[in-house]
Amino acid sequence: MSKARNSLTRTSLVHLALIGYAIISVFPVFLTIINSMKARNAIFRNPMQLPTPETFDLVGYTTVLGQGDFVNYFQNSFIVTVVSIALVLLFGAMAAFALSEYRFRGNTLMGLYLAIGIMIPIRLGTVAILQGMVATGLVNTLTALILVYTAQGIPLAVFILSEFMRTVSDDLKNAGRIDGLSEYSIFFRLVLPLVRPAMATVAVFTMIPIWNDLWFPLILAPSEATKTVTLGSQIFIGQFVTNWNAVLAALSLAIFPVLVLYLVFSRQLIRGITSGAVK
Amino acid sequence: MSDIPSTHDEMQPIRRPVRWHVGVFLLPALIVYTAVMILPLIETLRLSLFNTVDGQSTFVGLGNFKVLFGDERWAHDFWNALKNNFVFFTIHMLVQNPIGVALAAMLSLPKLRFAAFYRTAIFLPTLLSFVIVGFIWKLILSPIWGVSPFLLDVVGLKSLFSPWLGKPNSALIAVSLISVWQYVGIPMMLIYAALLNIPDEVIEAAECDGVTGWSQFFKIKLPLILPAIGIISILTFVGNFNAFDLIYTVQGALAGPDGSTDILGTLLYRTFFGFQLQLGDRSMGATIATVMFLIILAGVSLYLFVIQRRMRRYQF
Numbered sequence: 042m043s044k045a046r047n048s049l050t051r052t053s054l055v056h057l058a059l060i061g062y063a064i065i066s067v068f069p070v071f072l073t074i075i076n077s078m079k080a081r082n083a084i085f086r087n088p089m090q091l092p093t094p095e096t097f098d099l100v101g102y103t104t105v106l107g108q109g110d111f112v113n114y115f116q117n118s119f120i121v122t123v124v125s126i127a128l129v130l131l132f133g134a135m136a137a138f139a140l141s142e143y144r145f146r147g148n149t150l151m152g153l154y155l156a157i158g159i160m161i162p163i164r165l166g167t168v169a170i171l172q173g174m175v176a177t178g179l180v181n182t183l184t185a186l187i188l189v190y191t192a193q194g195i196p197l198a199v200f201i202l203s204e205f206m207r208t209v210s211d212d213l214k215n216a217g218r219i220d221g222l223s224e225y226s227i228f229f230r231l232v233l234p235l236v237r238p239a240m241a242t243v244a245v246f247t248m249i250p251i252w253n254d255l256w257f258p259l260i261l262a263p264s265e266a267t268k269t270v271t272l273g274s275q276i277f278i279g280q281f282v283t284n285w286n287a288v289l290a291a292l293s294l295a296i297f298p299v300l301v302l303y304l305v306f307s308r309q310l311i312r313g314i315t316s317g318a319v320k
Numbered sequence: 321m322s323d324i325p326s327t328h329d330e331m332q333p334i335r336r337p338v339r340w341h342v343g344v345f346l347l348p349a350l351i352v353y354t355a356v357m358i359l360p361l362i363e364t365l366r367l368s369l370f371n372t373v374d375g376q377s378t379f380v381g382l383g384n385f386k387v388l389f390g391d392e393r394w395a396h397d398f399w400n401a402l403k404n405n406f407v408f409f410t411i412h413m414l415v416q417n418p419i420g421v422a423l424a425a426m427l428s429l430p431k432l433r434f435a436a437f438y439r440t441a442i443f444l445p446t447l448l449s450f451v452i453v454g455f456i457w458k459l460i461l462s463p464i465w466g467v468s469p470f471l472l473d474v475v476g477l478k479s480l481f482s483p484w485l486g487k488p489n490s491a492l493i494a495v496s497l498i499s500v501w502q503y504v505g506i507p508m509m510l511i512y513a514a515l516l517n518i519p520d521e522v523i524e525a526a527e528c529d530g531v532t533g534w535s536q537f538f539k540i541k542l543p544l545i546l547p548a549i550g551i552i553s554i555l556t557f558v559g560n561f562n563a564f565d566l567i568y569t570v571q572g573a574l575a576g577p578d579g580s581t582d583i584l585g586t587l588l589y590r591t592f593f594g595f596q597l598q599l600g601d602r603s604m605g606a607t608i609a610t611v612m613f614l615i616i617l618a619g620v621s622l623y624l625f626v627i628q629r630r631m632r633r634y635q636f
Contacts, residue, residue, distance in 0.1 A: 051533075055426045056434075062423060063441035065501070069456045070444065072467065088467050132349040139345035151346070158357055160554075160620045162562040164585075165613045166360035168367060168592055168606045173360060192356035195349050224341040253449035255565045260593070275451045275569060285465075288455065295452050303447050307440055 070296060077101050077289035084285055101290030105277070108287070110265070111294065114273035121183050121269060122251050125190035129247050130240055132191065133198025138228050140199065141206040142214075152203070158196030163189065164256055174261055181264040189257050194247040201246075205239035206232060245306050252299065270295060365613065367606035384607040394604070400579055401587040404492055408583055409560040411496035412503075417552055419500070420507025421545075425537060427508070428515040439512070446505035454569030457498045461485050485570065488580040495581050499566050503559070507552040514548035515541060547631055554623040561616050564589060584612050 075091055076084050083096035090096070105111060140152055163170075170189065171180070179185040209232050217227045233240075258272040268276070274295045281287045371380045388394050423442060427435050445453065460467050461484055469481045484494040518541060526532070526540045564585030567575050573595045575582035590598065592605025 052429075052432075055429060055432065059423070059426055059434075059438045062419075063438050066442045066445050066504075069460055070448070072460065073456050085465065088465060089470065128352075132352060135345040136349035139342050143339065143342050145339070145342055151350075155349070155353065158353065160558060161361070161613070161616060162558065163357050163361075164562055164564075165609045165616075166357060166364050167588075168602060168609055169360035169363035170356065172363070172602075173356075188352065188356050192352050195353050199349065225344075228345070249447055253447075253451075255450055255568065271449045271451050278451070278455055285459075288459070292452055292455055296448060299447050299449070299452075300444075303440075303444065307443075 073289055073296070074293050077286070077293040081286055084289070098286070099290075101284075101286030101288075102294070104281075104284065104287040105290045105294060108277070108281075110268075111270070111273065111277075111291075113266070114268050114270040115298075117183060117267055118252060118270040121186045121190065122248055124183075124187050125194065125251055126244050126247050128187070128191040129194035129198050130244060133195050133243065134202050134233060134236070134240065135228070136195070137199045137202035137206055138232060141203040152199075155196050155199050158193070159200060163193045167256070167260060171260060179261075181262050181267050183262065183267055185261045186257055186267075186269070189261065190247075190251045190254075194243075194251070197246065198243045201243055202236060202239055205236045209235050241306075248302070270298075361613070364606045364609050367603060368610040371603040384603055385611075388604065388607050388611070397579065397582065397587060398608070401582045401584050404581065405561060405583040407492055408496050408499075408563070409557060411493065412500060412556050412560055413553065415497065416500040416504050417507050417549070417556065420504050420552065421511050421549070423504070423508045424511035424515055425541070427512055439509075442508060443505035445502045448502065450502075450565035451569050453498065453502050454566055457501075458485065458570055461494065486577055488577050491571065491577055492581045495567060495570055498570065499563070502566070503556075506555065510548050510552050511545055514545040518544050547628075550623065550627055550631060554620060557619045557623075558616055561612060561619070584608065584615075588612065 072088065076088060078092045078099060078101075079096045080098035080100070083090070083092075083098075087096075092098075136155065140148060140155075174180045174185045179188070213231060214227055217231050222230070253271055254269075255271050255275060258267075258269045259275075262268070263272065274291050277291050278288050281291070368384055369379060369381060370377050371384055372378070373380070388398050426432070427439060459465055463469070463481075463483045469478055472478045472481050482490070484490040522540065522544075523536070526536050531539060561584060563583060567581050567583060567586050568589070571577075571581045573586060573590055575586040588605060588608045589595075591601055591608055594600035
């Protein structure tokens with residue numbers, strides 16, 4: 042009896058601690074979103090209150106959408122992220138297939154060479170990357186960002202995908218070969234569909250740092266036409282520091298897509314991490 | 321690297337046709353990775369040995385490093401940034417990783433209800449961009465808005481409040497803790513995964529021997545998740561010595577007040593691109609990037625060749 046009560050207190054303490062930390066994690070986001078929908082006076086007078094009919098005001102959102110070119114920023118971020126992920130997945134899966142399927146001289150060396158990029162951040166090469174982009178005339182284009190993010194994503198993609206490709210049965214591939222499938226059809230028609238779950242994991246891992254990156258957009262593509270949403274909101278907020286309605290609305294707009302994506306992919310992401318995809 | 325489509329295998333005397341497809345599979349990834357990542361990295365390392373003398377790029381050997389470490393214009397900023405970076409890393413190791421381990425230990429308790437909900441909530445900040453995180457905390461900690469004095473008042477500690485981000489003594493700690501808040505999800509998830517991988521038999525055997533609760537965690541589980549703790553430590557190290565975005569959004573490129581939050585990433589940015597009155601300097605930028613590269617390389621090698629080899633791993 043006493044043991045049962047003991048474990049009950051322990052469980053409630055654990056819940057208390059977890060609820061406490063969960064509140065710390067979510068509270069700032071929550072605070073931003075509720076205040077973005079309030080009138081200026083209400084933001085200052087009573088920051089903790091939910092918007093009521095009297096204090097409800099979307100003036101911040103109208104300022105943001107009227108002033109900043111956020112539709113364009115979203116479009117840029119979207120193009121960069123989607124194209125980079127597609128290239129990372131395609132190139133990464135192809136290389137992973139070559140490394141895990143064929144035995145050739147330099148196989149291990151090639152694997153190690155590609156693994157350097159997992160640990161050494163691409164940012165350290167920025168000085169020369171900018172030089173190269175200037176030389177090839179790619180500065181202030183989305184192509185520059187796509188190239189950098191593709192290179193940044195490939196090492197981890199190859200690493201995770203080749204682990205998964207080793208588990209695809211050899212019998213299946215050999216059956217395909219006997220039926221006269223070329224190596225390319227074996228890859229695209231047999232292997233790729235089987236590693237789809239791993240591809241989804243890689244996609245989620247690749248997506249977050251690309252969408253959130255500030256460094257490369259700031260350096261390689263700061264022009265108005267190529268700003269990503271991260272850089273755009275950084276600059277917008279910098280200009281509107283004193284307009285709290287606009288700042289809070291801009292922050293909420295920037296949180297929104299991440300929140301939606303997270304709620305859609307959180308299962309995939311958490312399963313990916315806990316199944317040991319990143320080791 | 322060009323011998324990928326090997327024309328014949330040494331093991332087999334029979335000549336096989338050239339396997340072009342191996343090359344086709346490897347080349348796109350190799351080309352992009354080499355051209356955009358490896359070559360610029362090597363070029364940056366090379367640039368750190370050159371400087372502009374009389375308008376001409378000249379080989380100066382280790383001269384740039386001598387300037388960076390010893391010249392009074394550079395040395396003060398550099399050593400300050402390096403010291404701050406170590407403080408930044410130490411705070412992460414002392415606060416972020418223990419909290420991550422503790423949260424993971426609680427989440428992995430068997431039959432815990434709402435575990436998925438807690439996990440989702442605690443991992444949320446990790447996905448937000450630095451811009452969002454930086455500005456939200458700037459607003460919350462701002463004395464103008466009064467949210468943090470209000471919250472401190474609720475727990476009766478209002479007298480403790482001060483504009484932490486604006487004071488040279490506390491700014492670095494405040495920024496580090498914001499970064500901890502954002503990233504605690506990563507150690508939590510990796511440790512959580514490691515804890516779930518411990519087989520039930522091990523835990524049951526411990527319970528049969530009367531090892532439960534705290535002592536079970538420290539004597540049984542902790543040794544088994546040490547490799548995962550090693551991984552989160554090296555990830556934290558690489559991430560911290562490469563950090564830039566959060567400081568830039570919270571404190572600006574000058575990493576104020578008075579350079580008290582300046583770390584290597586912000587120093588690199590200011591040096592390479594210039595800021596306000598300071599002109600951009602490519603060679604010194606490359607030199608700082610090289611120093612960052614060497615620090616990260618040293619950390620990664622220490623982990624791979626010393627720590628990881630000595631760590632005992634258990635096979636189940």
